[in-house]
Amino acid sequence: MSMKRAIYSIYIDVPAKEHYGKSKHRKDTAEKAIITVNAFKKHYKRLIESKRNYADTIGATFIMFEYDNRYQTFEKNLLKDFPELTGYEVVNFYKIHLLYQLAKEYDEILYLDFDAVPVTKDSFFDAWDLSKGICVYNNNAIVYNEKKSIEKINHSIRSPLAKYYNTQAMLIATGHKPDNDVINTGIIGARKEDILKLNFFGKFKGTMDLMTELRNEKDGMYPQNIVDIFRYDNETIFAYKIKTNNVNIQWLDHQWHYFFDRQHFIPKETKIVHAVCKDFDVVWRYDEKYNL
Numbered sequence: 001m002s003m004k005r006a007i008y009s010i011y012i013d014v015p016a017k018e019h020y021g022k023s024k025h026r027k028d029t030a031e032k033a034i035i036t037v038n039a040f041k042k043h044y045k046r047l048i049e050s051k052r053n054y055a056d057t058i059g060a061t062f063i064m065f066e067y068d069n070r071y072q073t074f075e076k077n078l079l080k081d082f083p084e085l086t087g088y089e090v091v092n093f094y095k096i097h098l099l100y101q102l103a104k105e106y107d108e109i110l111y112l113d114f115d116a117v118p119v120t121k122d123s124f125f126d127a128w129d130l131s132k133g134i135c136v137y138n139n140n141a142i143v144y145n146e147k148k149s150i151e152k153i154n155h156s157i158r159s160p161l162a163k164y165y166n167t168q169a170m171l172i173a174t175g176h177k178p179d180n181d182v183i184n185t186g187i188i189g190a191r192k193e194d195i196l197k198l199n200f201f202g203k204f205k206g207t208m209d210l211m212t213e214l215r216n217e218k219d220g221m222y223p224q225n226i227v228d229i230f231r232y233d234n235e236t237i238f239a240y241k242i243k244t245n246n247v248n249i250q251w252l253d254h255q256w257h258y259f260f261d262r263q264h265f266i267p268k269e270t271k272i273v274h275a276v277c278k279d280f281d282v283v284w285r286y287d288e289k290y291n292l
Contacts (some may be wrong), residue, residue: 005060006106008098009051011044011114012067012091013037027044039278040114046284047114054118056123060110065098081207085232092234095185097239103192113186115278116257119287120271124256127271128189133248134198135189136238137257139182139275144154151223160184162229165222167239169214170207170228172221176243183239186274187257198247200237 038048048064056061065071074097077091085093095111102109110124118124128135160182165289167180190198214220215230242249258270261277266286273283 003107003125004105005058005110006102007051007055007060007112008063008065008102009048009112009114009116010065010089010091010095010262011040011047012071012094012100013040015235029212032265035146036115036167036278039280043280047117047280050117050287051112052118052213057121058123060125061106065094080180081205082232084212089232089234092185096238099188099190099195100201103195106192108191108238109189109195111188112272113137115276115280116187116272116274117280119266119283119285121291122271124189124271125254127142128219128250130173130189130191130194133250134194134242135187135250135256137187137252137259143182150226151190152225159229162226162231163233163236163239165226166211166214166230166233167243169220170210170236170240171243173210173214174244179286180239181242181249183235183242184257184259184274185235185238186276187252187288191254194247197245198224198238199245200241207240209233211236 027078052066054061071094074094076091078093081172085190095113099111108125108130111239112118134205142160143164164180164182167182168178172178173179185191211230211232215227217227241247254267255269255271258273258275260266260275260279264277264279264282266273266282268290270286273286
C-alpha cells in the first residue's frame with residue numbers, strides 16, 4: 001500500500017481592514033495588510049505554480065483552495081456562531097478545517113501558507129517521518145528573548161508573545177501545567193492519525209467561550225496589556241490542543257521552514273522559504289540560482 005500524500009495551500013483575498021480587527025497595536029494597520037494583499041495578487045500565479053511543481057516532483061497531489069462556495073459556507077457558519085471573528089481569523093480556522101477534510105482521504109499531508117515557497121526537489125515526506133509526530137515550527141525564541149517585564153510588553157495581537165500567554169492562560173484555566181510552545185502554522189506536516197488526535201475542533205464552542213472569558217477577565221492573573229492582545233488565534237488553540245491531547249510534535253528546522261522576514265537573505269541549504277516579508281522577488285531569484 002503506497003501512502004496517499006497531499007500538499008495544499010489556500011488563498012483568500014482578505015480585505016485589508018479585516019486583517020487585524022480591533023487591535024489596539026500601532027503596527028496592526030490596514031496599510032501593513034495592503035502590502036500583503038498586493039504582493040499576493042502580483043505573484044499569485046507563480047506562488048501556485050511553485051507549489052504545484054513541487055508536489056508533482058515528489059509525487060504528491062496538489063490542491064489549491066480559494067474563495068468559493070465551500071469557503072463561503074464555512075465562513076457563514078463560523079460567523080453565525082462567533083460573530084466577533086475577523087476575516088483573517090476565519091481564513092486561519094479554515095486552513096485547519098481543511099486539514100481535517102483532507103485527512104479523510106490522505107495518509108500524509110503538507111500544508112503551505114500561500115507565502116511559503118518550496119525551493120528544493122527533496123521530498124518533505126522522505127525527510128520527515130510523520131509517524132513521529134506533527135511537524136511545525138516554533139517561535140519560542142522570541143518569547144524567551146523578551147527582556148521587558150510583562151507589564152511593559154506592547155505587542156501585536158499576532159505576536160508570538162500574545163499566543164504564548166493566551167495558551168498559558170487557557171492551560172491554567174483548565175487545570176493543566178502552564179508550559180507551552182508558540183506554534184507557527186505557516187507550514188504543517190502531519191499524518192492522518194495525529195490530525196485526528198489533535199482534535200482541533202472537538203468541543204470547539206467550549207474552547208472559544210474560554211478564550212472570550214479570558215479576554216474579558218478583569219483583575220485576573222494577567223495585566224491588562226496582555227489581556228488586550230488575546231484573540232481567537234488558530235495557533236493558540238493548536239498549542240493548547242497539543243498539550244491537552246498529548247500530541248507528539250517534531251520541530252521543523254530552518255531548512256524546512258526558513259522564516260524570511262527582515263534579513264533579505266536566504267541561506268543556500270533552504271528547502272522551504274516562508275516569505276513573511278512578502279519579498280517574493282528575492283525568493284524567485286534564489287530559486288533560479290539554485291534550482292535550475
